[in-house]
Structures are given as C-alpha cells and as structure tokens.
Amino acid sequence: MEDSSTRTVVITGGSRGIGRCIALKFSDEKANIVLVHYDPDESAAQETLDLLDGKGIQAESHKVDVSSFSHVDKLFAQIVDSYGKVDVLVNNAGITRDTLLMRMEEKDWDAVVNVNLKSVFNCTHAVIRPMIKRRSGWIVNISSVVGQIGNIGQANYSASKAGIMGFTKTVAREVASRGIRVNAVAPGFIETDMTASLPEKVREKFLEQIPLGRMGKPEEVAEVVYWLCSEGSSYLTGQVIHVNGGLYM
Numbered sequence: 001m002e003d004s005s006t007r008t009v010v011i012t013g014g015s016r017g018i019g020r021c022i023a024l025k026f027s028d029e030k031a032n033i034v035l036v037h038y039d040p041d042e043s044a045a046q047e048t049l050d051l052l053d054g055k056g057i058q059a060e061s062h063k064v065d066v067s068s069f070s071h072v073d074k075l076f077a078q079i080v081d082s083y084g085k086v087d088v089l090v091n092n093a094g095i096t097r098d099t100l101l102m103r104m105e106e107k108d109w110d111a112v113v114n115v116n117l118k119s120v121f122n123c124t125h126a127v128i129r130p131m132i133k134r135r136s137g138w139i140v141n142i143s144s145v146v147g148q149i150g151n152i153g154q155a156n157y158s159a160s161k162a163g164i165m166g167f168t169k170t171v172a173r174e175v176a177s178r179g180i181r182v183n184a185v186a187p188g189f190i191e192t193d194m195t196a197s198l199p200e201k202v203r204e205k206f207l208e209q210i211p212l213g214r215m216g217k218p219e220e221v222a223e224v225v226y227w228l229c230s231e232g233s234s235y236l237t238g239q240v241i242h243v244n245g246g247l248y249m
C-alpha cells in the first residue's frame, strides 16, 4: 500500500528539457509524477515515462494545453481524483515566438503570454484550494533571466516571465500562513530544444556575457527546483532564484 507521505508532483512541460530533468529528480524520492505537455506527438513524453520507469516510477502523462482554463481545471480534478492530492506543482511549460516588437503580431504576443503566464494562473488556481485545505504545498514557477533584464526580440517572452515573478510574490504572500511556499526559478541560458535553434552568433554573444563561461544544463535547474520543494529551503517563499552562471547578478 502507498504511504500517504508519498508526494504527488505535477510538472507542466514535463515531456522534455528542464521539465524532464525535474521529473527525474523527483523520482529519487519515489513521488507520484504527473507530466503535462503539448508536443505534437507523444515521443518525448514516452521517452520521459520510460526513463522514469527505469527508476521504478509509474508516472503518467497528459497532453493538455495549459493555456486553457477549462482544460486545466478538468485535468487537475482528474489528478486529485486519482491521487487524492497535489503536493507539488511545477509550472514549467513555456514557448517562444521571438521577433522585434515592430514586427510582432498580436498572435505572437497572445500565444506566449497565454502559454507562459496565463497557464501559471490556470494551474495554480486549480491546485490552491485543495492545498489550502491540506495546509501544505510547494509551487515553483519557471521564469527566466530575460524577465529580469529583457532581451531584444523577446518583448512577449520577457513580459510573460516578469509577470511570473510578480504572480509568485503575490501568491506567496496570500498562502504563506497556510503552509504553502511559492517560489520562482529564473534560468539563464540552458541547453534544451528551446535554445538549440539559436544562431551560432547569438549563442557566442550570450556565452561572452556568462561569467561561468558556459551554458547551463537542465539538471542544474532541476536541482534548485527540487531544493525549493524540500526542507532545506523551509524559510524561503516569494523568492526568485537565478540559475544563470552569473549572467545576471
């Protein structure tokens, strides 16, 4: 029989990249893991499920667009029904639609703000009442260094990531007395699909600005996310932890 102390962890954008590494990190504690993704096919999600299976975890994956309030609500009702609770929510799903502001179309703005920021509202809203009732919970929102310092061609993305920082601080204040901690992690330049398509020149320019002289690994972000959901960070809430090799300090 399952121990009631087994945590149920929901990770949006959990099929690949940073989300996959976060899932693998939580597998160390034998958590119940639920991945949410919106990839065109199931191959990356299946690969993550296989990796988790290799670590003895029967995780599940759902293809749901986290920018849809009603779909998210339905999904979380289903998860609470299956597992009885959500202990940890990692709002990690994100996209880019980069272009200079003068060329940016309304659809580029809407897509990025809806997937990156509205989704954080949708998922947090869906878990907060049950977490308040249980007087326990951990929420980690994945922001970006760009939400702090801006970046040419990313007005939509940086606004969405800055929005996450404000959202994190407000919700942290609202639920701190209920035993729920809400923090954000702002990665710098991390090796994933999201950065793989960047032109070599842009990559080199970024690298020049990073004191540690290299891109980050998704595992290095996952470590910090996991720590924020552990006893080791028990006196932290409403914080934005920068994981960026010194790019912003």
Ligand SMILES: NC(=O)c1ccc[n+]([C@@H]2O[C@H](COP(=O)([O-])OP(=O)(O)OC[C@H]3O[C@@H](n4cnc5c(N)ncnc54)[C@H](O)[C@@H]3O)[C@@H](O)[C@H]2O)c1
Binding pocket: 012, 013, 014, 015, 016, 017, 018, 019, 036, 037, 038, 039, 064, 065, 066, 067, 092, 093, 094, 095, 115, 142, 143, 144, 145, 186, 187, 188, 189, 190, 191, 192, 193, 194, 195
């Ligand atoms: N890679 C970086 O350098 C970097 C830097 C700073 C912040 N981030 C942030 O970290 C997070 C993860 O980035 P990554 O590099 O691993 O990205 P990735 O492109 O490798 O993976 C993105 C994940 O988000 C999911 N997703 C996209 N749209 C979705 C939707 N509408 N509904 C549900 N899921 C959706 C995808 O299915 C996938 O699982 C993102 O929020 C990103 O903005 C990444």
